[in-house]
Amino acid sequence: xxxxxxxxxxxxxxxxxxxxxxxxxxxxxxxxxxxxxxxxxxxxxxxxxxxxxxxxxxxxxxxxxxxxxxxxxxxxxxxxxxxxxxxxxxxxxxxxxxxxxxxxxxxxxxxxxxxxxxxxxxxxxxxxxxxxxxxxxxxxxxxxxxxxxxxxxxxxxxxxxxxxxxxxxxxxxxxxxxxxxxxxxxxxxxxxxxxxxxxxxxxxxxxxxxxxxxxxxxxxxxxxxxxxxxxxxxxxxxxxxxxxxxxxxxxxxxxxxxxxxxxxxxxxxxxxxxxxxxxxxxxxxxxxxxxxxxxxxxxxxxxxxxxxxxxxxxxxxxxxxxxxx
Numbered sequence: 001x002x003x004x005x006x007x008x009x010x011x012x013x014x015x016x017x018x019x020x021x022x023x024x025x026x027x028x029x030x031x032x033x034x035x036x037x038x039x040x041x042x043x044x045x046x047x048x049x050x051x052x053x054x055x056x057x058x059x060x061x062x063x064x065x066x067x068x069x070x071x072x073x074x075x076x077x078x079x080x081x082x083x084x085x086x087x088x089x090x091x092x093x094x095x096x097x098x099x100x101x102x103x104x105x106x107x108x109x110x111x112x113x114x115x116x117x118x119x120x121x122x123x124x125x126x127x128x129x130x131x132x133x134x135x136x137x138x139x140x141x142x143x144x145x146x147x148x149x150x151x152x153x154x155x156x157x158x159x160x161x162x163x164x165x166x167x168x169x170x171x172x173x174x175x176x177x178x179x180x181x182x183x184x185x186x187x188x189x190x191x192x193x194x195x196x197x198x199x200x201x202x203x204x205x206x207x208x209x210x211x212x213x214x215x216x217x218x219x220x221x222x223x224x225x226x227x228x229x230x231x232x233x234x235x236x237x238x239x240x241x242x243x244x245x246x247x248x249x250x251x252x253x254x255x256x257x258x259x260x261x262x263x264x265x266x267x268x269x270x271x272x273x274x275x276x277x278x279x280x281x282x283x284x285x286x287x288x289x290x291x292x293x294x295x296x297x298x299x300x301x302x303x304x305x306x307x308x309x310x311x312x313x314x315x316x317x318x319x320x321x322x323x324x325x
Contacts, residue, residue: 042169048093052103054110061103065128068165069100069157071136071150074114074124076107081140082123088143089125092150098166099154100127129157189215189222196228205239208232230304238265250279257283257291261298268302276302277316284323296320 052060052072061070073089075082086104093102107114107122117126117133125136136149157163196211212229215222243266249256250263260283267276280299284292299320303313 042167043098045094045168045170048098048166048168049090049102049104052105052110054112057113061128062131064101065131066163068098068163069153070128071100071102071153072117072126072128073102073104074107074117074119074122074126075104076122079122085123085125085140088146092143092146096150096154098168100150100157101166127153129153129163189219189225193222193224193228196225196232200228200232200235205232205236209236226304227307230301234265234268234302234305237262238269241266255283255286257287257295261295264298264302268305273306273310273312274316277312277319281316281319281323284320296324 050060061072064070071089071093073082073086075086089102093100105113107119117124121138123140124138127134127136134153136153137145141149154165157165192211192215196208196215199205199207199211209229209232212225212232215225216229219225241262246259246262246266249259253259260279264276264279267273267279277299280295280302283295284299287295299316303316306313
């Protein structure tokens with residue numbers, strides 16, 4: 001079994017992690033530069049609510065979503081609930097002071113965008129964060145519910161993608177062209193991280209593990225290196241495994257900690273995240289002592305592979321706590 005042929009679909013995308021880090025650095029630099037120059041590059045409060053059509057969607061939504069979460073309000077002139085919801089979203093966009101951008105899309109004039117997002121009825125509210133679309137809610141919602149949803153969106157943007165939002169200056173001219181964010185200088189470990197990814201692609205798992213460990217020795221908090229190391233170690237563990245034997249052993253010995261750990265590794269490599277987590281949590285319930293601790297530790301390692309922000313990890317953490325206590 002060659003590691004380069006293994007599917008990590010649904011587990012972790014190291015390229016996306018790196019892009020998110022770069023987006024964070026650029027956004028922070030832009031905000032710092034705006035503060036240093038007394039607001040240069042800032043947007044007007046009026047620019048926090050924009051009308052978007054199909055022609056401008058890529059530049060106004062997709063590209064802007066790399067620096068600020070973009071909330072999309074699908075509406076139409078004939079939609080009475082829209083007339084109640086849209087003013088609330090517009091007011092909150094100004095109140096949140098650049099932490100999200102509100103893009104209003106008239107569904108009658110932009111049928112293709114409506115279809116692409118799978119909108120079944122309006123009002124419908126989505127978000128795009130770092131190029132990824134997220135459904136928020138459809139139909140009427142109370143302001144309290146809307147605020148809770150927006151707070152969660154902002155938190156995801158900051159913690160998962162490093163989006164620090166827009167700098168807002170009440171004195172800025174509405175519609176003024178914003179300067180491009182300065183280019184991020186190459187980080188001290190970029191070459192080592194690139195080499196690690198290349199080693200992974202070439203099937204040199206030992207080299208990748210060592211490269212990631214070298215980065216972490218100098219920068220223990222490097223997110224990309226942590227994720228990369230967890231993934232490389234996972235692939236290294238299953239590199240020479242016989243999948244049929246691993247599955248057979250796990251089926252024959254449901255209470256065997258090592259058999260279930262080996263099967264969970266294969267589950268995750270195959271993209272079956274919930275199966276891997278569920279298998280180990282079930283094993284925690286039926287084991288004790290060192291065996292239980294080994295299963296728990298492996299589950300925590302797999303959490304690192306998937307990423308703490310993934311909702312499947314959050315659900316599995318809760319299930320693990322119930323199994324332990």
